[in-house]
Amino acid sequence: MVNQDNQGLQENRVFAPPAEFVANAAISGMDAYNKLCAEAAGDYEGFWARLARENLDWHKPFTSTLDESEAPFYKWFADGELNVSYNCLDRNLKNGNAGKTAIIFEADDGKVTRATYQELYEKVCKFANGLKSRGIKKGDRVVIYMPMSIEGVAAMQACARIGATHSVVFGGFSAKSLQERIIDAGAVAVITADEQMRGGKHLPLKTIVDEALALGGCTTMKDVIVYKRTGGNIPFVEGRDTWLHDLVDAQPAECEPEWVGAEHPLFILYTSGSTGTPKGVQHSSGGYLLWAALTMKWTFDLKPNDVFWCTADIGWVTGHTYIAYGPLAVGGTEIVFEGVPTYPNAGRFWETIDKHKVSIFYTAPTAIRSLIKAADVDPKVHPKNYDLSSLRLLGSVGEPINPEAWMWYYKNVGREKCPIVDTFWQTETGGHMITPLPGATPMVPGSCTLPLPGIMTAIVDEAGQDVPNGQGGILVVKRPWPSMIRTIWGNPDRFKTSYFPEELGGRMYLAGDGAIRNKETGYFTITGRIDDVLNVSGHRMGTMEIESALVANPIVAEAAVVGKPDDTTGESICAFVVLKQARPTGEEAKKLALELRNWVAKEIGPIAKPKEIRFGDNLPKTRSGKIMRRLLRVLAKGETITQDVSTLENPAILEQLKEAS
Numbered sequence: 001m002v003n004q005d006n007q008g009l010q011e012n013r014v015f016a017p018p019a020e021f022v023a024n025a026a027i028s029g030m031d032a033y034n035k036l037c038a039e040a041a042g043d044y045e046g047f048w049a050r051l052a053r054e055n056l057d058w059h060k061p062f063t064s065t066l067d068e069s070e071a072p073f074y075k076w077f078a079d080g081e082l083n084v085s086y087n088c089l090d091r092n093l094k095n096g097n098a099g100k101t102a103i104i105f106e107a108d109d110g111k112v113t114r115a116t117y118q119e120l121y122e123k124v125c126k127f128a129n130g131l132k133s134r135g136i137k138k139g140d141r142v143v144i145y146m147p148m149s150i151e152g153v154a155a156m157q158a159c160a161r162i163g164a165t166h167s168v169v170f171g172g173f174s175a176k177s178l179q180e181r182i183i184d185a186g187a188v189a190v191i192t193a194d195e196q197m198r199g200g201k202h203l204p205l206k207t208i209v210d211e212a213l214a215l216g217g218c219t220t221m222k223d224v225i226v227y228k229r230t231g232g233n234i235p236f237v238e239g240r241d242t243w244l245h246d247l248v249d250a251q252p253a254e255c256e257p258e259w260v261g262a263e264h265p266l267f268i269l270y271t272s273g274s275t276g277t278p279k280g281v282q283h284s285s286g287g288y289l290l291w292a293a294l295t296m297k298w299t300f301d302l303k304p305n306d307v308f309w310c311t312a313d314i315g316w317v318t319g320h321t322y323i324a325y326g327p328l329a330v331g332g333t334e335i336v337f338e339g340v341p342t343y344p345n346a347g348r349f350w351e352t353i354d355k356h357k358v359s360i361f362y363t364a365p366t367a368i369r370s371l372i373k374a375a376d377v378d379p380k381v382h383p384k385n386y387d388l389s390s391l392r393l394l395g396s397v398g399e400p401i402n403p404e405a406w407m408w409y410y411k412n413v414g415r416e417k418c419p420i421v422d423t424f425w426q427t428e429t430g431g432h433m434i435t436p437l438p439g440a441t442p443m444v445p446g447s448c449t450l451p452l453p454g455i456m457t458a459i460v461d462e463a464g465q466d467v468p469n470g471q472g473g474i475l476v477v478k479r480p481w482p483s484m485i486r487t488i489w490g491n492p493d494r495f496k497t498s499y500f501p502e503e504l505g506g507r508m509y510l511a512g513d514g515a516i517r518n519k520e521t522g523y524f525t526i527t528g529r530i531d532d533v534l535n536v537s538g539h540r541m542g543t544m545e546i547e548s549a550l551v552a553n554p555i556v557a558e559a560a561v562v563g564k565p566d567d568t569t570g571e572s573i574c575a576f577v578v579l580k581q582a583r584p585t586g587e588e589a590k591k592l593a594l595e596l597r598n599w600v601a602k603e604i605g606p607i608a609k610p611k612e613i614r615f616g617d618n619l620p621k622t623r624s625g626k627i628m629r630r631l632l633r634v635l636a637k638g639e640t641i642t643q644d645v646s647t648l649e650n651p652a653i654l655e656q657l658k659e660a661s
């Protein structure tokens with residue numbers, strides 16, 4: 001530790017990686033990192049071709065590495081053939097890992113179930129044969145709406161095995177969100193469970209699928225496959241619904257993988273953009289898997305004896321890359337966790353680390369911040385009360401980690417001996433982009449430090465020109481990389497305009513985040529989204545989606561949604577609402593705010609519920625009728641407006657919107 005100054009971007013405490021870690025790391029020391037970067041800079045395609053040959057098993061070797069002929073629709077390893085599930089399962093049986101534990105499942109109630117690679121292989125093969133028996137085949141889309149479970153991972157792997165493209169929908173999304181995704185993907189089947197368990201509560205899944213399908217329009221849908229998780233009472237539709245066990249139990253435990261081209265879409269995952277409905281981010285098979293496997297080795301430095309735990313849900317990209325694919329592609333042992341961090345108490349994470357001797361722990365800053373608060377309230381759940389000596393590496397993902405939370409994590413969870421990898425990436429990037437390497441990069445709290453070798457990130461101005469270090473700008477990636485988004489499902493034009501805008505020349509990937517590089521070190525710090533995307537507890541949401549949900553309510557005339565900084569969730573949702581009736585106040589306002597919050601939960605899902613709703617007679621608008629969101633952001637924060645408001649049609653409204661109704 002060299003300096004105590006920790007004011008925001010001025011943070012310059014530096015933590016060197018522990019010597020023992022450096023000695024044994026996959027990328028050991030900055031020289032090794034720089035050497036890989038130089039290799040990529042020298043022969044970009046050769047670098048990626050070498051890694052793809054070394055890290056994946058190809059059924060048919062590729063001869064073309066990067067095809068830019070239809071840029072920005074880049075193709076990687078396009079004439080090569082492989083199967084993702086083969087690489088995650090069969091390859092491990094061949095490598096002597098058949099008896100090794102692949103998954104340790106920790107249920108909500110603490111019950112543990114394990115699957116070896118052999119068992120997981122058989123489960124996936126039976127599952128794949130079951131899907132085939134329903135006529136599901138290569139190229140079909142299958143929606144997965146499952147709780148965290150070995151079956152959830154197996155469902156994804158089974159789709160990959162037969163070449164069906166999965167689209168996992170997070171179990172917290174509403175019937176309407178699910179229906180929209182089923183329709184957009186043109187899915188032929190939904191794999192779900194009767195119910196899910198969270199914090200001791202039974203939550204419905206199958207009935208939400210029924211509701212989604214009852215909303216209509218899911219014309220391609222034929223099958224609903226139901227995993228019996230709780231045995232709760234659920235209705236069955238004859239001919240359409242099948243129990244998973246009835247479908248798979250009698251199937252053979254072998255299933256020849258479907259060999260697919262490297263560009264074959266492994267999955268579509270919906271995520272929020274600044275405008276319109278959620279975008280179906282389409283990922284490839286070869287390039288995606290390469291990066292999932294390689295980042296497990298580089299960023300997480302995974303070794304054969306590690307027990308890896310990523311606390312994300314398989315409904316998010318983190319759960320795809322670092323639960324369903326990455327750990328298995330490198331023969332790791334991983335925890336799949338069904339529960340929540342605060343049940344039965346806020347010591348659950350620490351207790352689980354101790355129970356399973358977890359060595360690599362990967363979670364979100366929101367979880368860390370809420371556990372800091374919980375430990376302040378109840379010292380019994382402070383991590384110091386648990387044996388965390390098995391830990392050797394910590395990770396953070398999904399949102400910026402503030403230096404205070406970083407320090408707490410470092411001291412109290414990592415006991416000052418575990419490096420922290422603050423991994424910056426996105427649904428669209430498929431895997432880590434900018435992150436410290438645990439055996440090389442000196443760490444600075446709150447900075448994701450440097451890009452991984454081969455990832456050509458830069459900071460530019462609005463004309464696409466590089467800005468000097470120390471000056472903030474727009475984060476871009478200047479060269480295509482193997483695990484990048486291939487297109488937006490069904491909307492290639494939106495792919496081009498969202499990610500490769502003409503203003504930046506049409507060839508630079510626009511991440512949608514602002515960033516700044518430190519003058520001396522060149523380290524990156526992400527300064528937040530530059531578009532109308534919010535990040536609440538590491539979950540991504542478009543302001544427009546929430547506004548659309550609000551105005552869909554018959555009593556709402558207009559709504560504007562902005563993000564507000566929040567100590568625990570990073571950002572929270574603040575909605576300014578104009579009703580068709582007179583502006584409510586007092587108890588009436590409270591009642592209607594509650595009603596609207598529940599309405600949004602029903603329309604999108606509980607994660608999209610505004611934390612705060614303020615009612616006004618109007619919204620601040622320019623004379624041309626444009627809502628001035630930047631003023632709303634200032635009001636939401638409770639700050640005084642210092643900006644010029646002379647272009648406002650109705651400046652008096654600001655006073656009314658200053659405080660909650």
Ligand code: PRX
Nearest residue numbers: 397398399400422423424425426427526540
């Ligand atoms: O704003 C960045 C933030 O999360 C966004 C991506 O969200 P999503 O696609 O849901 O993927 C989350 C999991 C990879 C980014 O545009 N973000 C993600 N990781 C970090 C981050 N912001 C700062 N630091 C990070 N480590």
